Amino acid sequence: KAGVTQTPRYLIKTRGQQVTLSCSPISGHRSVSWYQQTPGQGLQFLFEYFSETQRNKGNFPGRFSGRQFSNSRSEMNVSTLELGDSALYLCASSADRLKEQYFGPGTRLTVT
Protein backbone atom coordinates (compact mmCIF):
# COMPACT_ATOMS: atom_id res chain seq x y z
CA LYS A 1 0.00 0.00 0.00
CA ALA A 2 1.26 3.47 -0.79
CA GLY A 3 1.91 5.67 2.22
CA VAL A 4 0.66 9.14 3.02
CA THR A 5 1.77 11.66 0.43
CA GLN A 6 2.04 15.40 0.84
CA THR A 7 2.58 18.13 -1.73
CA PRO A 8 4.49 20.26 -2.11
CA ARG A 9 7.48 19.15 -0.06
CA TYR A 10 8.97 22.61 0.21
CA LEU A 11 7.43 26.04 -0.07
CA ILE A 12 8.65 29.59 0.39
CA LYS A 13 6.07 32.34 0.88
CA THR A 14 6.08 35.99 1.88
CA ARG A 15 4.37 37.45 4.94
CA GLY A 16 0.74 38.26 4.26
CA GLN A 17 0.31 35.67 1.53
CA GLN A 18 -1.78 32.54 1.84
CA VAL A 19 -0.82 28.93 1.22
CA THR A 20 -2.57 25.63 0.53
CA LEU A 21 -1.02 22.28 1.38
CA SER A 22 -2.29 18.94 0.16
CA CYS A 23 -2.39 15.48 1.68
CA SER A 24 -3.41 12.12 0.24
CA PRO A 25 -4.02 9.49 2.93
CA ILE A 26 -3.31 5.77 2.78
CA SER A 27 -5.93 4.08 0.64
CA GLY A 28 -8.96 3.21 2.74
CA HIS A 29 -8.14 5.61 5.56
CA ARG A 30 -10.89 8.14 6.16
CA SER A 31 -9.35 10.07 9.04
CA VAL A 32 -6.78 12.74 8.20
CA SER A 33 -5.06 14.84 10.86
CA TRP A 34 -2.71 17.78 10.49
CA TYR A 35 0.16 18.73 12.78
CA GLN A 36 2.65 21.58 12.93
CA GLN A 37 6.24 21.03 14.05
CA THR A 38 8.40 23.95 15.12
CA PRO A 39 11.63 24.01 17.16
CA GLY A 40 9.98 26.05 19.90
CA GLN A 41 6.57 24.36 20.25
CA GLY A 42 7.33 20.85 19.06
CA LEU A 43 4.61 18.79 17.38
CA GLN A 44 1.16 20.30 17.80
CA PHE A 45 -2.23 19.11 16.59
CA LEU A 46 -4.04 21.41 14.18
CA PHE A 47 -7.24 19.56 13.23
CA GLU A 48 -8.68 16.25 12.11
CA TYR A 49 -11.13 15.45 9.36
CA PHE A 50 -13.25 12.36 8.98
CA SER A 51 -15.72 11.79 6.15
CA GLU A 52 -15.41 15.41 5.01
CA THR A 53 -16.22 16.80 8.49
CA GLN A 54 -13.88 18.43 10.96
CA ARG A 55 -14.02 16.15 13.98
CA ASN A 56 -11.38 17.66 16.27
CA LYS A 57 -9.62 21.01 16.38
CA GLY A 58 -6.46 22.15 18.14
CA ASN A 59 -5.65 25.52 19.60
CA PHE A 60 -4.68 27.48 16.50
CA PRO A 61 -6.07 30.78 15.17
CA GLY A 62 -8.75 30.89 12.52
CA ARG A 63 -6.14 31.66 9.85
CA PHE A 64 -5.53 27.92 9.83
CA SER A 65 -8.30 26.01 8.10
CA GLY A 66 -8.77 22.77 6.28
CA ARG A 67 -11.12 20.62 4.34
CA GLN A 68 -11.52 17.06 3.19
CA PHE A 69 -12.85 15.77 -0.07
CA SER A 70 -15.05 12.76 -0.79
CA ASN A 71 -11.97 10.70 -1.73
CA SER A 72 -10.50 11.48 1.75
CA ARG A 73 -7.79 13.74 0.33
CA SER A 74 -7.33 16.79 2.52
CA GLU A 75 -6.04 20.30 2.18
CA MET A 76 -5.03 22.82 4.77
CA ASN A 77 -4.90 26.54 4.18
CA VAL A 78 -3.08 29.24 6.07
CA SER A 79 -4.10 32.81 5.31
CA THR A 80 -2.23 36.04 6.06
CA LEU A 81 1.02 34.22 6.70
CA GLU A 82 3.23 35.31 9.58
CA LEU A 83 6.93 34.61 10.13
CA GLY A 84 5.98 32.31 13.01
CA ASP A 85 4.08 30.05 10.61
CA SER A 86 7.40 28.75 9.28
CA ALA A 87 7.29 25.09 10.21
CA LEU A 88 7.10 21.51 9.04
CA TYR A 89 3.45 20.67 8.40
CA LEU A 90 2.64 17.01 8.78
CA CYS A 91 -0.38 15.07 7.70
CA ALA A 92 -1.33 11.71 9.18
CA SER A 93 -4.03 9.22 8.34
CA SER A 94 -5.63 6.42 10.28
CA ALA A 95 -8.03 3.60 9.59
CA ASP A 96 -11.51 3.43 11.10
CA ARG A 97 -11.57 1.95 14.62
CA LEU A 98 -7.76 1.99 14.84
CA LYS A 99 -5.87 4.65 16.71
CA GLU A 100 -2.46 4.42 15.08
CA GLN A 101 -1.72 7.36 12.79
CA TYR A 102 0.66 7.14 9.86
CA PHE A 103 2.48 10.26 8.82
CA GLY A 104 3.50 11.67 5.49
CA PRO A 105 6.90 13.24 4.83
CA GLY A 106 5.67 16.74 5.57
CA THR A 107 5.71 20.10 3.83
CA ARG A 108 8.45 22.49 4.90
CA LEU A 109 6.98 26.01 4.80
CA THR A 110 9.27 29.00 5.08
CA VAL A 111 7.74 32.45 5.46
CA THR A 112 10.01 35.40 4.68
Place this chain on the structure above:
Amino acid sequence: DQQVKQNSPSLSVQEGRISILNCDYTNSMFDYFLWYKKYPAEGPTFLISISSIKDKNEDGRFTVFLNKSAKHLSLHIVPSQPGDSAVYFCAALPSFSSARQLTFGSGTQLTVLP
Protein backbone atom coordinates in the same frame (compact mmCIF):
# COMPACT_ATOMS: atom_id res chain seq x y z
CA ASP B 1 1.34 23.12 30.40
CA GLN B 2 3.09 20.03 29.02
CA GLN B 3 0.76 17.08 29.33
CA VAL B 4 3.29 14.62 27.90
CA LYS B 5 6.88 14.97 29.02
CA GLN B 6 10.11 13.43 27.84
CA ASN B 7 12.62 14.72 30.33
CA SER B 8 15.74 13.41 28.61
CA PRO B 9 16.55 15.40 25.47
CA SER B 10 19.25 12.94 24.51
CA LEU B 11 20.51 9.43 25.17
CA SER B 12 23.63 7.63 23.96
CA VAL B 13 23.89 3.85 23.99
CA GLN B 14 26.45 1.36 22.76
CA GLU B 15 25.44 -0.89 19.86
CA GLY B 16 23.99 -4.17 21.09
CA ARG B 17 22.97 -2.79 24.47
CA ILE B 18 19.49 -1.84 25.65
CA SER B 19 18.05 1.63 25.01
CA ILE B 20 15.40 2.81 27.47
CA LEU B 21 13.42 5.92 26.60
CA ASN B 22 11.06 7.37 29.18
CA CYS B 23 7.86 9.38 29.02
CA ASP B 24 5.53 10.81 31.70
CA TYR B 25 2.02 12.15 31.31
CA THR B 26 -0.22 14.22 33.53
CA ASN B 27 -3.66 13.98 31.92
CA SER B 28 -5.73 11.09 33.33
CA MET B 29 -7.93 11.19 30.21
CA PHE B 30 -5.14 9.67 28.13
CA ASP B 31 -5.69 5.97 27.59
CA TYR B 32 -3.73 5.08 24.46
CA PHE B 33 -0.05 5.68 23.95
CA LEU B 34 2.20 5.50 20.91
CA TRP B 35 5.89 5.76 20.14
CA TYR B 36 7.22 7.28 16.94
CA LYS B 37 10.70 7.52 15.49
CA LYS B 38 11.66 10.55 13.43
CA TYR B 39 14.58 11.35 11.17
CA PRO B 40 15.30 14.98 10.20
CA ALA B 41 13.15 16.33 7.36
CA GLU B 42 10.91 13.23 7.42
CA GLY B 43 7.56 12.47 8.99
CA PRO B 44 7.38 10.39 12.19
CA THR B 45 7.31 6.62 11.72
CA PHE B 46 4.97 4.63 13.95
CA LEU B 47 6.80 2.06 16.09
CA ILE B 48 4.54 0.57 18.74
CA SER B 49 1.50 1.40 20.81
CA ILE B 50 -0.17 0.35 24.05
CA SER B 51 -3.66 0.63 25.45
CA SER B 52 -4.20 1.52 29.09
CA ILE B 53 -5.75 -1.90 29.71
CA LYS B 54 -2.31 -3.46 29.22
CA ASP B 55 0.99 -2.91 30.97
CA LYS B 56 3.28 -4.29 28.28
CA ASN B 57 3.36 -4.68 24.53
CA GLU B 58 6.13 -6.24 22.45
CA ASP B 59 6.98 -6.07 18.77
CA GLY B 60 10.32 -7.53 17.78
CA ARG B 61 13.11 -5.52 19.34
CA PHE B 62 10.66 -2.94 20.75
CA THR B 63 8.78 -3.26 24.03
CA VAL B 64 6.62 -0.60 25.62
CA PHE B 65 5.81 -0.67 29.33
CA LEU B 66 2.98 1.31 30.89
CA ASN B 67 2.66 2.12 34.60
CA LYS B 68 -0.74 3.75 34.95
CA SER B 69 -0.46 4.55 38.63
CA ALA B 70 2.78 6.44 38.01
CA LYS B 71 1.54 7.86 34.70
CA HIS B 72 4.77 6.65 33.15
CA LEU B 73 5.68 4.70 30.05
CA SER B 74 8.96 3.52 28.63
CA LEU B 75 10.23 2.15 25.34
CA HIS B 76 12.89 -0.54 25.43
CA ILE B 77 14.94 -1.32 22.33
CA VAL B 78 16.98 -4.52 22.50
CA PRO B 79 19.49 -4.89 20.98
CA SER B 80 20.14 -1.32 19.90
CA GLN B 81 21.47 -0.81 16.38
CA PRO B 82 23.13 2.23 14.74
CA GLY B 83 20.08 2.57 12.45
CA ASP B 84 17.98 3.23 15.55
CA SER B 85 19.66 6.63 15.94
CA ALA B 86 16.81 9.12 15.58
CA VAL B 87 14.49 11.30 17.65
CA TYR B 88 11.86 9.30 19.51
CA PHE B 89 8.53 10.83 20.43
CA CYS B 90 5.93 9.44 22.76
CA ALA B 91 2.36 10.51 22.10
CA ALA B 92 -0.96 10.08 23.85
CA LEU B 93 -4.61 9.91 22.85
CA PRO B 94 -7.61 10.73 25.03
CA SER B 95 -10.21 8.15 25.89
CA PHE B 96 -13.17 9.19 23.78
CA SER B 97 -13.42 6.79 20.87
CA SER B 98 -13.34 9.25 17.99
CA ALA B 99 -10.23 11.02 19.24
CA ARG B 100 -7.29 11.23 16.87
CA GLN B 101 -5.75 14.27 18.57
CA LEU B 102 -2.23 13.14 19.43
CA THR B 103 -0.41 15.03 22.18
CA PHE B 104 3.32 14.64 21.74
CA GLY B 105 6.25 14.84 24.09
CA SER B 106 9.25 16.96 23.16
CA GLY B 107 11.29 14.00 21.94
CA THR B 108 14.51 12.22 22.91
CA GLN B 109 17.47 12.08 20.54
CA LEU B 110 18.83 8.53 20.65
CA THR B 111 22.36 7.96 19.41
CA VAL B 112 23.55 4.36 19.08
CA LEU B 113 27.31 4.21 18.98
CA PRO B 114 28.98 1.47 16.90
